[in-house]
Amino acid sequence: MKKILALGNILLSDDGVAIYLADYLAKEFNIMGYEVVKCETDTSYAISCIDEENELVILDASFTGGDSGRIRSMSLEEYRVDYYSNKDYCHSNTLFDYIFKNNKKYKGNVILIEVCNMELNDGLSEMMVESFDKVAIQVLDEVKKIKDM
Numbered sequence: 017m018k019k020i021l022a023l024g025n026i027l028l029s030d031d032g033v034a035i036y037l038a039d040y041l042a043k044e045f046n047i048m049g050y051e052v053v054k055c056e057t058d059t060s061y062a063i064s065c066i067d068e069e070n071e072l073v074i075l076d077a078s079f080t081g082g083d084s085g086r087i088r089s090m091s092l093e094e095y096r097v098d099y100y101s102n103k104d105y106c107h108s109n110t111l112f113d114y115i116f117k118n119n120k121k122y123k124g125n126v127i128l129i130e131v132c133n134m135e136l137n138d139g140l141s142e143m144m145v146e147s148f149d150k151v152a153i154q155v156l157d158e159v160k161k162i163k164d165m
Contacts, residue, residue, distance in 0.1 A: 018050045019066065020159070023076040023111065025057050030084075030131030030144045032056075033151070034075035037129070040152055041159075048163050059110040066115075072124030073159055074111075077131045084132035085147035089158040092116075095126040125162050127155055 026032030035054055038045075042052045050073065055062035066072060078088065090098065092115065100112050115122050129151060133141040140148065 017069070018048075018071045018073070018163070020045050020050045020052045020073045020075060021062055021065070021111075022052065022054045023056070023062070023074065027136060027138060029133040029135055029137040029139065030141050031077045031079075031134045033077050033129050033131055033140060033144060036140065036148070037075060037152055037155055040148075041156055044156055045159065048159065050159070050163075055111070059114070062111050063114050066122070068120040068122055070122070070124070072122060073162055074124065074126045075155065076126065076128055077134070078128035079131055079134050082130045084130055084141075084143050085151050086130040087151065087154045087158060088128045088130070089162070090126055090128075092122060092124050092126060099126075099128075127158050129155070 020038060022034040022038035024032040024034045026035050035056055038052050038054050045052050053062070053065045055065070072092070095112070096116050100109065100116060132143050
């Protein structure tokens, strides 16, 4: 089964962008054959929802100082090499610890959405709200590319 895992904390402003995108795009994702799983910050729940037969697309916020709304899409292996090994980057590695340190072979991709604010705030930043529709289209296009691979 194909699954989209949306990670993030909606109480930390833009950190929750993947959750908002999963809600916004759920119908389109379902039509493409993906089950949408909003994991938020519950790593145990995320782990309970996956197995090595799944094709995973993990949506998460990225806070590296880049342009807000920028999308980066990569395989799980590319993520492991470029981001997971960089402990300064990751705000939470627990799900990825499970994926990469488990002896099972997970297949999938990670889509990172660059954000500009991760402060305590119920809702997205003004900058993310302004670019949300554009970001949603880009994420949907990336998932379509992944599906067609």
